[in-house]
Amino acid sequence: MVKSHVLVISFPGQGHVIPIMELAQRLVEQGVKVTFVSTEVIHNTVTSTWINKDGYKDLMKIVSIPDGLDSWDDRSDLSKLLKSISQTMPGKLEELIESIDKEDDSKVTCIIADLTMPWAIRVAKKLGITSATFWLASVATLASILSVQKLLDDGIINDKGILLKDGMIRLSENMHPIKTSNIWWVCFDDLALIEATFQLVLEAKEVSSWPEWFLCNSTTELEAAALSEYPQLSPIGPLLASNRLADQVGHFWQEDPTCLEWLDQQETSSVIYIAFGSFTLFNQTQFEELAIGLELSNKPFLWVVRPGMTKETTTTFPNGYMERIGSRGRIVSWAPQQKVLSHPSVACFMSHCGWNSTLEGLTNGLPFLCWPYFGDQFQDKSYICDIWKTGLGFNKNEEGIITHGEIKSKIEELFNNEMFRAKALGIREKVASSITKGGSSYSNFSKFIEWILEKDSHANNQHNK
Template sequence: MAKPHVLIIPYPAQGHVIPIIELGQRLVNHGVKVTIVNTEVTHKQVISNALKKDGFGDLLQSVSIPDGLEQWEDRSDLCKLTNSILQTMPRKLEELIYTINKEDINKVTCIIADDCMGWAIKVAKKLRIKRAAIWPASVTTLASMLSSQKLIDDGIINNNGIPLNQEMIQLSETMPSIKPTNLWWTRFEDLPTSEAFFEVVKEAAEAARLTEWHLCRTSMDLEPGALSLYPQLLPIGPLLASNRLANQTGHFWQEDSTCLAWLDQQPPCSVIYVAFGSFTLFNQTQFEELAIGLELSNRPFLWVVRPGMTKETTAAYPDGYLERVGSRGRIVSWAPQQKVLAHPSVACFVSHCGWNSTLEGVTNGLPFLCWPYFADQFNNENYICDIWNTGLGFRKDETGIITRGEIKGKVEQLLGENTFRAKAMDIKEKVTSSIGEGGSAHKNLCNFIEWIQEIQCPRIDT
């Protein structure tokens, strides 16, 4: 008997791929066949770092379609990559669906598209396939996307998404005010990239009107204002891998699990965990200030220094640094982050405030030191510091550097006041309750899975 068959299409970024594969694994657990459709480069990264336990097999598959760039071209050029995706991938997805339906007894019954791949929803509508969207980041960020036309009509941004003034805006009375320059698509280093991502925003807003379900990785306790503004959005909770002992799938780099044994040797609630995701870049001066700031904290620290993290070819530590910090500092190229954050030795999280990292810290009751880099991370910092009151931000000096003294001082302030930990634990309990059996987010996900299971196979003309 044929099974329901879902194609899930994430945007090719680490913070999108991991949670979207997690959604696929939840569907597989209920007998649904799932095909993850990645770009060719992302597919190779995910498969090369996947282990047998990660679940790829008969019901969970990963396939690829071209992103339109040559193999040698730089995928970190987000403007070029995003424009190429919009021009190339819709046709390639359509071809893939025809191939699957010709060769597989399990015809494609539904497409779930990342909102940053909203064009896939239009492909699904054209082929008369059921469709749903998932937004991997905060609903507050999505709300700004869905409100983009109103922001244009109100004269806040131009038709290319660029702010026209600096007056604070408020999408609804129950949401915090934000600067127009903190709209996520404006937080890139160059204008062409911002304009390219605004095309993604417009595609997402159009696609949202064509979806039958719109899933979001949040809960009512975290973002009540944004969810009230767009009640059609369905919060399904953080959607983390805690149900599989935090064994995540979808990493672009190989995890170094030896750091867990090092954490076992540290006192409870003592370690500063430092990780900045897959995109953050530092210049050499900032890298050295961070290194020395961690040294001056006089606390054990676990620091993720991924390949390509500095704008220079390789990160250069201050003279004698590794010898001075010795076993008190552990440096790895990539960490099993959910397992690290759940470890009792970890005291706080120095983070770029990507939504994945934010949710992982929240669900483990950890206070934050916020160091946002681009896109939605500044809005997430606002929630952590000003709405949830579970962390502190850093201040840059007149040259744009966060100094060693600032780092040392904020570590001492965060860990010296019990209020941050108490607030973090309170939010953890609320979010954990919503994703537990009988919780609101758990019910939403169950209802969605039931809908997937009931879909009849569409007829697609060849």
Template sequence: MNMEKIHVIAIPYPAQGHVIPLLEFAQRLVKHGIKVTFINTEVTHKLVTSTWLEKDDFSDLMQMVSLPDGLERWEDRNDLAKQTEAIFQTMPAKLVELIKTINKEDDSKITCVIADISMGWALHVAENMEIRRASFWPASAVALASLLSFQTLIDDGIMNHDGVPLNDNIFQLSPTMPPIKPANLSWACIGDLATTKIVFQAIVEAAKAVIKTEWILCNSSHHLESETFSHFPQLLSIGPLLASNRLAKQAGHFWPEDSTCLTWLDQQPACSVIYIAFGSFTILDQAQFEELALGLELTNRPFLWVVRPGITKETTVTYPEGYMDRVGSRGRIVSWAPQQKVLSHPSVACFLSHCGWNSTLEGVNNGVPFMCWPYFADQFQNETYICDIWENGLALKKNKGGVITAEQIKSKVNQLLSHTTFKDNALALKEKAVSSIRNGGSSEKNLNNFIQWIKEKENHLSS
């Protein structure tokens, strides 16, 4: 059989935490001889390709293309309501045009669309064009289960038809699954009421498309979320999807990585460094930013802090007066870090994180305990896993004024690192997560079954 005839489209939601895992999955497909057209929005495409230095890692079977998202270049893409509406109005027709062009000009026609569930409209496009389709979810299985259970949550009076929580009563999707606070549902904690309504309607449409796909692939592990996968058997684990698991360099970053921090880490004692990173969306006000800076200073421990562009509301990041002189070489601050390499470094003691799912998996995969500082979306549910279920981390809590104080940061870091229980639990969880992607592991089996499905369908079509 001519493997060039196997050609799939992969389309992520235009956010850092969505692009990286789907691009990693696409590279797994390429290694099995499957051609992939990876579609980003124009803005995301420019960011990804500008930081993509290891181009040779992608063979001729991978091509990166872009589509407009419906917004002008100067418009705020952190406005999720505006971005969601613009994408829905613009991208479906553009995707149809692209598929028609590929099918006309390329020797290998598109035979499967793999769409991020947050881009569920792409699944409708594939269905209308009679193309096979698979759903991809870059976050936790429990977050996806919540999304797919939207009608049950409405019927049970947990939220209204706009996705707005109706009470504060903690619930569970099944008696053995993690507890969820209604206000922490991923669509209910991403902005104001108008944003919640718009994003929730997009989720409803996505859920309708997902349930008609033959595959619902989740970047998680059965070992990490056994109860959720048992209660929702239609969800298939294929994670953790990390470049480090295939001994490769991670691709898909929006900002250039500062690898000089690895040399600095080499100079630090084993299990001594606090690593601080808040992902691509978190925004801190100036007062909270300074409190964090002072908290790191108070720990009197070495720290590696990722202060990305836009992490504060101010145009220029401002540190407390005399801060740099006081922390000196004990603190290393970079704009973006090669996170998987950092977390695997023996000098790292703990991870102060926003608890995005990619960061959560990367910390778990390296046996690093967490300090949890969630910002929005599914991050609060991930914090529940870390603090209450896996018990490999501690939560930072805001005071009555809504601030996480420097004293609390110091206290929680000391608590985390002075008790071996957290590190022991982190190492035990690491072994479980890593076993999933080894030969014979549950995620590895699901991934291989999916690849075989694609090839079998192609054999059927070409026979």
């Protein structure tokens, strides 16, 4: 009978659910029972798109608790969502754990919480359950949370998290300088969202030292300087389904696998893959400039245009666009990204530089064209362009638009300079070494599994008191 029973809880965002769902599946592969917890809306979305969800039915349950908002509320209003989550979900999580312990044959022995759900760590402490926290973005981004007191003391931000000083700073001697305007929570346009996010940052910093393990989706091969500052971190990344030859799960939209057949028909290292994640929004002018830039590149391209990607009600392509690009361009609403990026036809990745996408591109040795939108994406772009030197960024004009000429120019520069590809392939080799047997991430994950299994008996005893 399975004794270890881990409850895993994720923030309700696409970029959070995918890596934490991957972590959950790896636990299951090691014989650990997992209850994956999300909000009701995310639960319904993920289970509707996960075709093979019965594959783990014996050891993995996917359950939901309410986020406190009504069905008609706008969950893209993140400040409203954050407040509702913190008010509603802690009590609901306690109720869930109590019901599991009464009805299940194995009680919850450990809680793994997304650090952006810090209240879940408080629940674990209150109930006497061992815990681990998981940080799914870069360690450089995490550093701004762990250094929040320094940012306050130095007058970089005020007590509401709002930026006071624009310039370059070092969070530590070993880490590369960052723009203060790139601190991830100050990038939002909405002051209410900055304040709500900053409150989460303060709570995350407070509880960050409580769990027995602090896991992160990175590797020493990518972030040696940042990781050297935080010996309490255990990097176990990149957590990608493709690394274990499995299908990625946790998508909010149905993937279109037919684009893989289209890629099969293209020449090796010829295709530009364009995808901007689940949040990026364009106005119609910017969208059309991108479309024309891709057209003028004369390169084959696969472009993910998800529903609601533009601020306008409907996404409109330039007149006659589809006829002009013909079969040279393929446009889909959502793609099986890990499979796309590993396809030999793909030459480069035009990306918003979310950490998941960054890891997926790096793992496949691809150079980047960087188009960050918000949050941690600007720091990820800095890694790609300034530290690893595996990609290029775009420059905006006076109106804040990246023009079709700029897009065409940067595509040509990336394709004509072999240095980007060579450096990307070098990074790929380093990352691959970390996740194979004997590598740093492999070893850390193995130790974590051992800890879960060893702590099981103790946790059960504590929980029964």
